Amino acid sequence: MFEEPFRFVEAIANRREYIENELATGSPITALAYDRGIVLFTMGRDRQKIFEVYDRIALGALGHPGDIERLRMLAIELASTEGFTRSAADVSLRRLVNYSLSPGLKAAFEQIYGPPYLARLLFAELGASPSTDQFVRVDFDGAIHSNGNPALKTRPGFGVLSGTKRSETRMNAFLTQEHRSDLSLTEAVRVARDAWVVGHLALIAKDEFNPDAPFPTATEIHAAQTTVLTQAVFEAALLDRTRPDGPAYRTLDAAELAGLQG
Amino acid sequence: MPRPASESVAGAMLGFRDFPELLQARGLLPVASPAVGGANQPTQTQATTILAFKFAGGVLVAGDRRATSGNVMVYDRADKVIEIDDHSLMAIAGSPAAAWEMARVLSHSFQFYxxxxxQEMTVSAKVRALSKLLRDNFGLAMQGVGAVVPIFATFDAAHPFPGGKLFFYDVMGAQFEAADYATTGSGSPAMRGVLYHENTYGRAPLRSLDRDSAIGLALRALDTAAESDTATGGLDPRGKIFPVIKLVTGAGVISVADSDMTRMLPTRNE
Incomplete structure (x- = not known):
């Protein structure tokens, strides 16, 4: 096989297609800034998809639970040992993703005799101020999509993750239009939920993709959400900037979520 | 790929449950070598006074601020009552180097778990985790340099009758649950006397004291300890150095502000 470069390219392409098919049903996750921090939101059926990594880093993940678990564990171990040997302030999402996760994911993806990771990750890191909040998506092949590039003209205060490119594109466009970083928590959860529905409708759409199609109306979003909620529940967590130090991560329990829905 | 250090072969259990184990795997946890010889006696390097007792609102833990080395006063603003997590405190007497490192390992362990x-670690697991750290430190303690005798206070919200819990340890890691109060450090004999007397013959048992009376008692007791123990820094309101008093309550750990202590400062008979 190795004397035939073409077969390597073909094998990689097959592998990409296989993984993308496996991930294509993954339920969307959004992370977005609100006036007091960052909220992560998804709707799920049977397993937890939003996790705490370190004091100011949270993770949303979709894919195979076994692979998510290995990546989650790795991220927690790296962050914890760094925080222990140096200090909590030395734990950085940029370093975690760029130097550890991405190279490893790429290697696993391209070593075609070994198993790849069937997972996509969305990290959110709470900065000292909203202008340094980071939202980083890491794909199964190690590709990184970050809002943290200093060369960016605008720095979006949100990140999205979904099963397909189409769904992510739609959610991105929707949030570019709807999201402001001074939203209250209630408004932020509503925007995150609407973005989730937009992503979900794009996931299940069978027609030709038209990126300029109008977004569903409030009534359509509500109807879609009601259908989904017959089988799924909200899941949300916060990175709370008002906590003075220590862990900023907190999950929203069912009662709080019920109060925020509207 | 930097795999989780815990992941050895396919099919093996994934993930450490134990943070010290992870540190060990990465070579980050210094382990004390066992004492050579055997004739060494652990020296008492517990120059401090820590007292803790249950009051109506939870558990109060107080410590003086003096750090000594032999008969030299090294530091007069040491914080010996350390927050381990939202609902737990560890108070230390003994070698500061070993004790602060232990507190650091402990708080990271709880978070890591x-x-x-x-899920949250249970109170018994937390108490046991400290016990294990003490046992691992016993080599150093036997060499006479790293003995630590801590007190651990926490709030058990998962218990059928939620409330404050108080534990004290010996240098080998044996854990004892205190019913009402616990003390450690060189000033502790005087403390035990004061607390026993207050609890048994005082105006009210310790567990019925309100917040302010509890703080007042802690200040009086520390002053009493400092009266006879050179290694205990007592009250020095003129120098604006107050003891550290922290409360473990159902709402979490609360640090008592200096201004509160000024208000509660006991009046002395002239």
Whole structure:
């Protein structure tokens, strides 16, 4: 096989297609800034998809639970040992993703005799101020999509993750239009939920993709959400900037979520 | 790929439940070599006074601020009552180097467990984790340099009758649950006397004291300890150095502000 470069390219392409098919049903996750921090939101059926990594880093993940678990564990171990040997302030999402996760994911993806990771990750890191909040998506092949590039003209205060490119594109466009970083928590959860529905409708759409199609109306979003909620529940967590130090991560329990829905 | 250090071969259990184990795997946890010889006696390097007792609102833990080395006063603003997590305190007497490192390992352990296992560690597991750290430190303690005798206070919200819990340890890691109060450090004999007397013959048992009376008692007791123990820094309101008093309550750990202590400062008979 190795004397035939073409077969390597073909094998990689097959592998990409296989993984993308496996991930294509993954339920969307959004992370977005609100006036007091960052909220992560998804709707799920049977397993937890939003996790705490370190004091100011949270993770949303979709894919195979076994692979998510290995990546989650790795991220927690790296962050914890760094925080222990140096200090909590030395734990950085940029370093975690760029130097550890991405190279490893790429290697696993391209070593075609070994198993790849069937997972996509969305990290959110709470900065000292909203202008340094980071939202980083890491794909199964190690590709990184970050809002943290200093060369960016605008720095979006949100990140999205979904099963397909189409769904992510739609959610991105929707949030570019709807999201402001001074939203209250209630408004932020509503925007995150609407973005989730937009992503979900794009996931299940069978027609030709038209990126300029109008977004569903409030009534359509509500109807879609009601259908989904017959089988799924909200899941949300916060990175709370008002906590003075220590862990900023907190999950929203069912009662709080019920109060925020509207 | 930097795999989780815990992941050895396919099919093996994934993930450490134990943070010290992870540190060991990465070579980050210094382990004390066992004492050579055997004739060494652990020296008492517990120059401090820590007292803790249950009051109506939870557990009060107080410590003086003096750090000594032999008969030299090294530091007069040491914080010996350390927050381990939202609802737990560890107060230390003994070698500061070993004790602060222990507190650091402990607080990271609790966080690490919650993050990886997606559940809170139980109170008995937390108490046991400290016990294990003490046992691992016993080599150093036997060499006479690293003995630590801590007190651990926490709030058990998962218990059928939620409330404050108080534990004290010996240098080998044996854990004892205190019913009402616990003390450690060189000033502790005087403290035990004061607390026993207050609890048994005082105006009210310790567990019925309100917040302010509890703080007042802690200040009086520390002053009493400092009266006879050179290694205990007592009250020095002129120098604006107050003891550290922290409360473990159902709402979490609360640090008592200096201004509160000024208000509660006991009046002395002239």
């Amino acid at each position: 919650r993050r990886t296992q997606l």
